[in-house]
Amino acid sequence: MTDNQNAAPGGARTFATIGIVGAGNMARALATGWATPILCTDSGSGRAAELAADTGGVAVATNAELAARADVIVLCHKPGQLAAVGQELDGTRAVVVSVLSGVSSAQLKAVYRRSRVVRVTVNLPVRVRAGIVSLPTGQCVDAEVESAVAELFASVGTVIRIPEHQVEALIPLAGVGPALVAMFAQAQADAAIHAGLPAHLAISLATETLRGTAALLADFEHDTLALRRAVASPGGPTERGLAAAEAQGLRHAVLAAAQAALPAR
Numbered sequence: 142m143t144d145n146q147n148a149a150p151g152g153a154r155t156f157a158t159i160g161i162v163g164a165g166n167m168a169r170a171l172a173t174g175w176a177t178p179i180l181c182t183d184s185g186s187g188r189a190a191e192l193a194a195d196t197g198g199v200a201v202a203t204n205a206e207l208a209a210r211a212d213v214i215v216l217c218h219k220p221g222q223l224a225a226v227g228q229e230l231d232g233t234r235a236v237v238v239s240v241l242s243g244v245s246s247a248q249l250k251a252v253y254r255r256s257r258v259v260r261v262t263v264n265l266p267v268r269v270r271a272g273i274v275s276l277p278t279g280q281c282v283d284a285e286v287e288s289a290v291a292e293l294f295a296s297v298g299t300v301i302r303i304p305e306h307q308v309e310a311l312i313p314l315a316g317v318g319p320a321l322v323a324m325f326a327q328a329q330a331d332a333a334i335h336a337g338l339p340a341h342l343a344i345s346l347a348t349e350t351l352r353g354t355a356a357l358l359a360d361f362e363h364d365t366l367a368l369r370r371a372v373a374s375p376g377g378p379t380e381r382g383l384a385a386a387e388a389q390g391l392r393h394a395v396l397a398a399a400q401a402a403l404p405a406r
Contacts, residue, residue, distance in 0.1 A: 263297075
């Protein structure tokens with residue numbers, strides 16, 4: 142552990158200073174969710190300065206400076222930059238955490254041979270501390286480091302432990318899910334607009350319907366059929382609406398979207 146890492150009660154370690162390489166959408170989502178000053182870099186775009194200004198952090202000039210000052214370095218750069226960034230950071234005393242899409246723990250270890258490196262996957266709702274975070278098992282990471290990483294990401298979402306070969310199966314949910322749900326919300330709003338509601342009210346109510354339904358589904362212990370039965374009276378308008386959605390292939394459309402997003406085999 143670095144000298145900058147603080148011991149929490151019970152001897153566990155926490156990360157005092159977070160560094161982020163990259164300043165795109167996921168970097169911004171994590172920095173916003175953590176709501177603590179972060180250090181960040183970019184590859185010359187200038188977005189790190191914008192991110193730092195918006196989140197109360199500091200944009201540093203180089204990845205080497207980031208490595209010298211941070212306790213944990215979160216890789217949010219483009220996957221194609223893995224080798225180049227690794228050449229700058231390998232050997233750092235900081236723990237390296239990758240959220241790079243499609244980059245396996247084996248690929249990370251091949252680049253970060255002299256560093257403690259951990260793979261996690263996250264989705265954009267970490268911005269509002271409601272993300273899905275996977276911390277794949279079997280990475281042969283020191284237990285103390287693994288615990289500190291899990292604690293860091295638990296502050297922005299639900300951390301699940303699954304074998305790494307199952308990580309791709311999260312794509313239809315955590316990956317495509319937010320965009321697909323946003324598309325569904327827009328379709329619901331469009332239907333309400335067509336029926337006569339003002340556009341701003343329609344999209345607001347579509348959003349609240351999704352929020353309320355998610356809470357209700359959790360209250361129903363994730364029993365989707367029970368919820369549908371509770372809402373749809375036999376022969377009523379909701380039942381007719383569900384039948385029409387089935388006839389138009391709603392479920393098949395969702396499955397097709399998920400399959401299209403999965404990596405080609």
